[in-house]
Amino acid sequence: MYNLADFYISTDQSKMDIETIHQYLSEESYWAKGIPRETVEKSIANSFCFGVFYKDQQVGFAKVITDFTTIAYLGDVFVLEKFRGLGLSKLLMENIMAHPKLQGLRRWILLTADAHELYRKFGWDTIKNPARWMEIHTKNPYE
Numbered sequence: 001m002y003n004l005a006d007f008y009i010s011t012d013q014s015k016m017d018i019e020t021i022h023q024y025l026s027e028e029s030y031w032a033k034g035i036p037r038e039t040v041e042k043s044i045a046n047s048f049c050f051g052v053f054y055k056d057q058q059v060g061f062a063k064v065i066t067d068f069t070t071i072a073y074l075g076d077v078f079v080l081e082k083f084r085g086l087g088l089s090k091l092l093m094e095n096i097m098a099h100p101k102l103q104g105l106r107r108w109i110l111l112t113a114d115a116h117e118l119y120r121k122f123g124w125d126t127i128k129n130p131a132r133w134m135e136i137h138t139k140n141p142y143e
Contacts, residue, residue, distance in 0.1 A: 002054065002086060009095040010051050016044055017051070017058035024061070024078055026142075030113060032076070034142035043076070050096055052079060052088050059083040060092055068101055074110040089115075093122050 022040040025032040044063065052060030060079035066072035074096065079088045096102065112119065127133060 002083075004086065006055050007059075007086075007088060007091070008053050009092060010053060011049060011099070012051075013044070013049060015051055015053070015058070016049055016061070018044065020058045020080075021061050021076075024080065025076060028081075029076075029078065031111070032142070034140075036142065039142075048101070050092060052083075052092050054083065060088055062092055062096060064096065064102065066102065066105070069104075070106045072102060072105050072108050074108060077110075077115070089118055090121070093118065097122050 018037070018041055021044065022035070022037045025040060026035045026037075027033070047063035047065050048068075050062045050064070051058050060083065062077040063075055064072050065075065077089070077092070079092070108124070110119065110124070116124075
């Protein structure tokens with residue numbers, strides 16, 4: 001079916017396929033339904049992005065919002081359904097967690113509804129002191 005040697009990860013901003021990323025986030029994700037394309041473009045421009053590619057076709061994505069020194073937020077992680085089950089999410093996470101620019105951070109954070117086991121394989125755990133955390137959350141901001 002697919003030769004795993006034909007897949008690779010890139011942080012080259014110019015390779016990110018805005019159309020593919022926007023389509024997935026706005027139509028298929030549970031966290032960003034209806035997100036405007038302009039918002040996706042701005043988000044990518046202001047984040048450290050990782051693309052999963054099959055040959056030259058983008059098939060997965062993740063972004064890290066970070067100061068590259070103390071904290072990183074991992075978000076918008078996905079692999080297109082057609083390419084799931086090949087170990088690409090693990091490959092993506094291995095590349096993110098091992099990236100030289102992301103070493104020595106004091107804190108990583110993310111939100112997930114369904115991928116806890118994937119992230120646990122890379123050292124993630126539930127928040128130890130949830131009473132310390134606060135948020136402003138706008139539900140469905142794109143409607």
